[in-house]
Amino acid sequence: MQSLIGTGVALVTPFKKDFSIDTEALKRIVCFSIDGGIEYLVVLGTTAENATLSFNEKEIVIQTVIEANNGSLPLVLGVGGNNTAEVVQELKTRDLSAFAAILSVSPYYNKPTQEGIYQHFKAIAEASPIPVILYNVPGRTASNMLPATVLRLANDFENIVAIKEAAGDIVQSMKLIKDKPKDFLVISGDDMIALPMVLAGGAGVISVIGQGFPKEFSEMIRLGLNKKPDEAFKYQYLLSDSIDMIFEQGNPAGIKQVFMSLGISENIVRLPLVIVDDLLAKRINDFVIKINNQV
Template identity: 45%
Template sequence: MLFSGAMTALVTPFKNGAVDEEAYRALIEWQIAEGIHGLVPCGTTGESATLTHEEHERVIGICIEQAAGRVPVLAGAGSNNTQEAIRLARFAKTAGADGALLITPYYNKPTQEGLYRHFRAIAEAVDMPLVPYNVPGRTGCNLLPATLGRLAHDCPNIVGIKEATGDLHQGSQTIAACPEGFSVLSGDDFTALPLMSIGGSGVISVTSNIMPGAMSRLCNLFKQGELTEAARLHHQLYSLHQAMFVESNPIPVKTALALMGRMELELRLPLCPLSDAHLAELKHELRKHGLIG
């Protein structure tokens, strides 16, 4: 599988309203040094919704350049406009990404047939590995296992899915519907190990922004058959996973990275700083894991 293990859904650092290239490169370098298995720029966690087209391309370009082939880069390239998704995926291919992550169309509320035609159109237009991203909680749209199975069998370059329903019943159906070797990646840290236990291939992680070594170790332990130790680490990290979602992602994780001294705390509206009560909860979790003093 091209995409497996722990892949970080990278935040996009900002400073004075612009992308903080220095902090971003340092974050990528730290991720690789800590053993992360892959990088995902310009997803939900990367605040892709508020990046300009120029920023979007620059953020992907920096990630590919900094990774320098050491780990795969799965570039966010989706849209609720099929032609725009094709344009972004073509850019990702030209820039040298290993694949493109494609969000299900949000707001439009397409039917399952519409979803099939959307992803098939992209697959036919862009000859590169493609990974749909299913997160109904954000898009109001659920790519069902039967539809994904059609796509996986009809489009050889659709090679995986980021499955972020948090529903292991749907995860199990998804794995069963897709061909052998299809990469089913959890989109929720707290379901990473459970999904791998039924045939998933890894996780596109928020928590790994702040604990890349621990998340990559979790996946390595599972792959090595060290299930008891993998379960122990899963439970150790569970409350930290929850802390990453006390408010809308990426507010907590960017706050954590700022507290750790890895970047400025800067979000783009309509996202705003963490509430005082949740900030106290987050600091407690970070201290518990030795991430801050």
């Protein structure tokens, strides 16, 4: 899965003021990411607000991204949930021919044991016709997929090819990198520690901020992969304030404000999320102006 090395971005779903999907804005975001040097695109991840999208709306998002991408970059589709049978059914019935892999989150809310997590992903691996990227994000799922469980899955199933590791724990990430099978990819799910993870041997990042500043962020990761830390950290420190800001009042409210400041899309989110407050919006806007004046 060499195509998944580097920077992937977890695309937002832009909305119009009436809360309908803004397909033209989504196309602009896809093209902005492609033009900025991103390596691949992730469709219908958490950042896409897929929890508030209907089945038909998800289909609209998928088809819009496929059309806008036009074969330029590999695509990864978010297919996950806390009902194993439902995820398996989706994998058996959905057309996945346009996608290089699926990204599947560890079951949320149920708080399964490590054995339950293993059995969940065993069922997914056996059902999926394309490679599987595990997604560990304890801050959202309320359970941590431990390295031993990840490594067990990686060794037992050839089509489990990577993990998006978003525990925010560099030590846990290093344990995965140290003990993983040779071709298994450890991908950062945290923008702030993506570069340290890459320098430790990680394969890149699935990023939120990367779609707002694709040229700078993807270049940082490429420099990290090429073991040029001094050059890479210049970008890290250039962007670090923006990473803090976009998560300060929730994701994707922050990154949508970045797109608003860039003139690409509206800063509309669906309840229960709300847009960032005026003070944060001004800080984000000021940062966008500053970056555009520096590069």
